[in-house]
Amino acid sequence: MTKIKVLLFCILSIHCFFAFTQNINVRIFSNVKVEEMEFVPSFGNYILIIDSSFEQKIGRKSKINIEKDKDSLTVKLNGELLRKAKRVEFLAQGLKAFFKIDIKTKKEKERRYDDNLIVLPYKDKQIMLINKVNIDNYIAGVVQSEAGGATDNVDFFKLQAICVRNYLYTNMNKHLNEGFNLCDDTHCQAYLSRANKPQVIQGAWNSKAEVIVDANGNIIETLFHANSGGMTVSAEDVWQKPVDYLQPVTDSFSIGMKDYRWEHFIKIRDWLNYFKGKGMNIKNDSIENALLTFSQQDGRKKDIMGIPLTTVRKDFGLKSTFFSVQKWGGEVKLDGRGYGHGVGLSQQGAINMCEQGYEYWQVVEFYYKGAKVVKREDIFNQLNN
Numbered sequence: 001m002t003k004i005k006v007l008l009f010c011i012l013s014i015h016c017f018f019a020f021t022q023n024i025n026v027r028i029f030s031n032v033k034v035e036e037m038e039f040v041p042s043f044g045n046y047i048l049i050i051d052s053s054f055e056q057k058i059g060r061k062s063k064i065n066i067e068k069d070k071d072s073l074t075v076k077l078n079g080e081l082l083r084k085a086k087r088v089e090f091l092a093q094g095l096k097a098f099f100k101i102d103i104k105t106k107k108e109k110e111r112r113y114d115d116n117l118i119v120l121p122y123k124d125k126q127i128m129l130i131n132k133v134n135i136d137n138y139i140a141g142v143v144q145s146e147a148g149g150a151t152d153n154v155d156f157f158k159l160q161a162i163c164v165r166n167y168l169y170t171n172m173n174k175h176l177n178e179g180f181n182l183c184d185d186t187h188c189q190a191y192l193s194r195a196n197k198p199q200v201i202q203g204a205w206n207s208k209a210e211v212i213v214d215a216n217g218n219i220i221e222t223l224f225h226a227n228s229g230g231m232t233v234s235a236e237d238v239w240q241k242p243v244d245y246l247q248p249v250t251d252s253f254s255i256g257m258k259d260y261r262w263e264h265f266i267k268i269r270d271w272l273n274y275f276k277g278k279g280m281n282i283k284n285d286s287i288e289n290a291l292l293t294f295s296q297q298d299g300r301k302k303d304i305m306g307i308p309l310t311t312v313r314k315d316f317g318l319k320s321t322f323f324s325v326q327k328w329g330g331e332v333k334l335d336g337r338g339y340g341h342g343v344g345l346s347q348q349g350a351i352n353m354c355e356q357g358y359e360y361w362q363v364v365e366f367y368y369k370g371a372k373v374v375k376r377e378d379i380f381n382q383l384n385n
């Protein structure tokens, strides 16, 4: 190859590389009032860019402090005033750079995030922090924040990563009018740090570009709950709207897991009066008897004497709608199974499946009827940053 060809090849490779580096802007510390912050590179070097006009390379020994002063930001480097600014960006050099950020309040510990950070003035005395992060690094961070302690099984983390990617795909413009894609709170998906657990990182990166689609190829909403109690619920029974891939599944994998069983005791009088309040004639013996012997031993039901179980669950604060009733002295004992709404994937069942050796796509096909895992390289192309 001639020198020119080599050069051209390099330029094209770099171009292709950047074309596939898809970043997302996530507001961090979004539920906290941030008035100042300290940035320190933890690994790799950074370029500090102020108002697109000033650039300085910063390494691991540099400490940058930013706070708001009137409408602008005051930027200090190692304690010395550097500039006043409207926008500050920390641009990661290299693929693995990450930084430490401390917002100097007692309640919030310092956190570590991958890739880049943008700092902007916000309302009152506050500043806004936006992590401009590679999509798969973001996905790994969410998986670790939400389920990092659940198991060490890589397939389970792949499954979680794909669910996070599905959510991301359908919600990536949720905060666009505020100047970022997603927040780091449970309003979007909890994203409290970068991932540092190897199995979580492996799960996110080894499922790269994979999403779950329904039988028509549409990205699905990956609803999940803690434990199905042995049988999942159709979406229609909970939200009155049928969804093809959210149908009841007999789920032996949830049996015996952490939240499989629960008990709840209610005074007989309170239990019957509750239904009286719903217009039922509890003086009628057969109605009273039905309320005191209600059973779901043979499978889930939708209602108890016409009252939706979802309503009963909400009114008594029950772990699930999957319970049977029996008299227990002056009380009724609710013998319950499962935890959560019961629709879609049972997290504890999924962990059990993965630990038994099932692969992540088999778990997907088990809980979401007719759905499958596919690679969609194009899905985040609308993110142009």
Ligand SMILES: [Zn+2]
Binding pocket: 174, 175, 182, 183, 184, 185, 187, 188, 189
């Ligand atoms: Zn949000």
